[in-house]
Amino acid sequence: MEAYRCDRASDTHTVMPLAVVLAESTADVQVAVRWAAQHGVPIVPRGAGTGLSGGATTVAGCIVITTERMRAVQVDADTRTVVVQPGLLNAELKAEVARHGLWYPPDPASFQICSIGGNVATNAGGLCCVKYGVTADYVLGLEVVLADGRAVRFGGALIKDVAGLPMVKLFVGSEGTLGIITEITLRLLPAQPAHRTVAAWFDSPAQAAAAVAEIATGIRPSMLEYMDRLSVNAVEDHLGLGLDRDAAAFLLAGVDELDPHGRDLARIIEVCAAHGARSAAEVEPPRAAELEAGRRAAIPAVEERGRVLLEDVGVPIPLLGELIAGIEAISRANDVEVAFFAHAGDGNSHPLVVFDNEDRDQQTRAERAYGEIMTLAIRLGGTITGEHGVGRLKRPWLRSQIGDDALEVERRIKTALDPAGILNPGTIFKETQE
Missing domain, CATH: 3.30.70.2190 (Alpha-Beta Plaits)
Structure with missing residues (x-):
């Protein structure tokens, strides 16, 4: 179970889970959730484990429910939609729909290893979202297992459907805090x-x-x-x-x-x-493919320089220059390296604070720089996360961005859907009331 203690954010504050549930169906997820609800056991939902904000970090006494084995996919070329289980990888979905002359645009840099369920849970973006939009723009319907074990369907294979509240949009980007997504209906485009x-x-x-x-x-x-x-x-x-x-x-x-x-x-x-x-x-196309691959490899490349604290702050596009200058000043003031790359066309950036994991003083300075960068983004009218999610690592800065009233409203929604607080405790919201 060691491999299921954290996601790619490598949060060090993890524990061994009580068990890992390798779900293969919605029914499997329901059984596990009902047992956990009956016994008051925390649940950490997990996809491919490629998240970068600590959203799949274990907590004391929890079980992990992973959807990595839920990999069914069914394409309907006539309606340009696909129904997919959450464990299928983004790259696998792209390949499958391409066989029907169709295209699924959202393309995180990790598209070859990240799952569709994780993409939906964090509302993932990618390189082409500057023109074609993010995951939420393609999700038409969801099946979700709620905290009491009920499986509920929201939306479906309709382009326009405003019957009831927009529950699909509520669950996209909710990082497993409101329910566990077990099936997704996505709209597709003609071939790229x-x-x-x-x-x-x-x-x-x-x-x-x-x-x-x-x-x-x-x-x-x-x-x-x-x-x-x-x-x-x-x-x-x-x-x-x-x-x-x-x-x-x-x-x-x-x-x-x-x-x-x-x-x-x-x-x-x-x-x-x-x-x-x-x-x-x-x-030319061959060189373009090399350069694009290089951009996608930026995170693992920088990770070779040391331990990293990865951010995905975003600002209005006209203020991108101010963000870059501010981060350079933060880097100098804290005497730490900060590598900076960005989906610049939509203002979403990825500063990586690099430090030596064996140097405690440098780690302290790196953590301070990490927080100062998020504070800078907020001051510029931006966000602490454009596509990776709040998770656990960015939670301390959420209130500063959205304010007390908005946070209270979000807490009410969380409490209404998960009154016992068993779904991914500590992600987005503190485990106890602030």
């Missing part, structure tokens, strides 16, 4: 259009951030990613792609090839050049 890619290198983060703001204002790119020098060098050490180690910032932008005249592509190159890019040009 061909796309073209621009790579641009800058001598300063401010130049790149200004380019991002202008690009995002004028067009809807299908991808607009940012990496700083530290991230680029970590990826280059990791993969050896021939990246420009000396550049201060890197933008990877994409457009769907729907305009035969390539006006959006030309506009991206023009804007990057106007903001001082040392180079900005279209790259």
Whole structure:
């Protein structure tokens, strides 16, 4: 059971669970939840364990219910929908629907190893969400096992359905605190259009951030990613792609090839050049695939430099430059490395605070920097989490972002659906009233 104590956030405050339930059906989940409710045993729901906010961290006396074996998938090409169990991986879903000439857009960087259930639980995003939206934009229906063991269905395979309260939206992003998702109905799009890619290198983060703001204002790119020098060098050490180690910032932008005249592509190159890019040009598909793979590998690449505290703060796009400058100041003040990369086109960033796990003083400074970055994002009118979820690691800053009244309303919903507080205690909400 050791492997089920935490998710990829590697929270050190874990315990061995009483048991791990390897559910293979909704009925299995119901049996486990009813037993736990009867005996007052906490439940930690779990998907593939790739979460980055500690949302699958065990607590004392808990059982873990994992949906990793629930992997059924059924595509309806006529309605462009798919019914899928939560254990299927994002990449597997993409491959299955592609066989029917369809496309499921949400694509977290971890799409090859993360599960659809986990994506729904955290409302995951990804590289293409700047144009095509996040997980919540594709969820039409859910089957959810509630805290008393009942299995309830919300929504279904309809594009428009406003009968009753929007319960589907309530459960998407709820991180297993309101119920355990056992089946998901998703809408699909026609096959992904061909796309073209621009790579641009800058001598300063401010130049790149200004380019991002202008690009995002004028067009809807299908991808607009940012990496700083530290991230680029970590990826280059990791993969050896021939990246420009000396550049201060890197933008990877994409457009769907729907305009035969390539006006959006030309506009991206023009804007990057106007903001001082040392180079900005279209790259051929094989090179584009390498660069995209490099961007997706940023987290594991930076992890090779030491232990990391990973964030996913977001700010309004025009304030991305202020966020970058503020994080650089926090890094200097605390004398710790902070690697920065971002889904820049929607303002969602991933600062990684790097430290030596054996150096207690450095760890203290890293933890202080971690909190200061979230405080900075809130001050800029942003969020402490754009796509990874609050989990346990970001919970101390939630009140500062949403305020007392909003937190009280959310607590009321939690209490109404889980009066005994057995579902994922400590995730989003404290285990006891603050």
